[in-house]
Amino acid sequence: MVVNRVVVGAHYGLGNFIAQRVTALIMAVYSVIMLVVVMGGRPLSYAVWRDLFTQGWMRVATLLFAISLAWHAWIGIKEILIDYARPDSLRFALHVVFALVIAAYLGWTIQILWR
Amino acid sequence: MLRCDAIIKSPGNPRGEKGLGRNLMSTAAAKKPRPKYLSLSALLFEIRMPVTAWVSGMHRISGALLVFPLAAWLLYLLDMSLSSEQGYNHVRDVYFRHPLVKLGMIFFIWAYAHHFCAGIRFLLLDINKGIEKESAKTWAYVVFAASILITIYFGWRIW
Structure with a gap:
């Protein structure tokens, strides 16, 4: 069977598929690093905790995690809403709500990191 | 009814593709209530x-x-x-x-x-x-x- 698909342009969800997996890997690596740093390092105190998050690499890594989370969550939420949220007007409203929630998370994270 | 059967069962046209038989079959299928098992209790206790x-x-x-x-x-x-x-x-x-x-x-x-x-x-x-x-x-x-x-x-x- 010949399917005449235009590979460029419509994407058929391939972009989302790949983004979902790449962002998952970034978050998985960050989670393991975070666990090792917190559990393997000095006993936690405010000074240790603050110093960890003032280091440049940690801020960038955390921002990368937050962006991955936002992207990953947006794709996941969209899939869930497409499957269950009826009617379309409710789904659209929930899309908007979650887009705003995820954008707010991202803004909040930046605010916490670069205070 | 006889005519319809003849169309459906005629050799060389086993599916009755003249249209009549097919239409009758699809309306019969549409009338039959289809079972739905989409409730939460069905999901939890009936469907394994x-x-x-x-x-x-x-x-x-x-x-x-x-x-x-x-x-x-x-x-x-x-x-x-x-x-x-x-x-x-x-x-x-x-x-x-x-x-x-x-x-x-x-x-x-x-x-x-x-x-x-x-x-x-x-x-x-x-x-x-x-x-x-x-x-x-x-x-x-x-x-x-x-x-x-x-x-x-x-x-x-x-x-």
Whole structure:
């Protein structure tokens, strides 16, 4: 069977598929690093905790995690809403709500990191 | 009726593709009420889903709960703990002493661990690892067991 698909342009969800997996890997690596740093390092105190998050690499890594989370969550939420949220007007409203929630998370994270 | 049968059963046209027989069949099918098993009770007590389906479903549920409300809660905690020494001590000595907070944290650990383990399994399935029926089932059980063990370990650490 010949399917005449235009590979460029419509994407058929391939972009989302790949983004979902790449962002998952970034978050998985960050989670393991975070666990090792917190559990393997000095006993936690405010000074240790603050110093960890003032280091440049940690801020960038955390921002990368937050962006991955936002992207990953947006794709996941969209899939869930497409499957269950009826009617379309409710789904659209929930899309908007979650887009705003995820954008707010991202803004909040930046605010916490670069205070 | 006779004419219709003749069209349906005539040799060389076994499906009655002249239209008449087909139309009669589709209206008969449309009249018959189709059973629906989409209720929550059917899902929980009547339909026996394979363990692989449970992993998939819990992946969705844990993912949705991680987005809201758990991500917001964790950001709130991160914000408070990094705001000042008083904020950090408040989180550690007051906030985290509350049993409901601990239960909430254990629930977060479970959701994160399950989403993590199930996600790793899906990534491996993408590259055809553990794709056979039996190993897919085995690894689904491993995902449940691993996430519960992780939850017990870290739950014990924070309690």
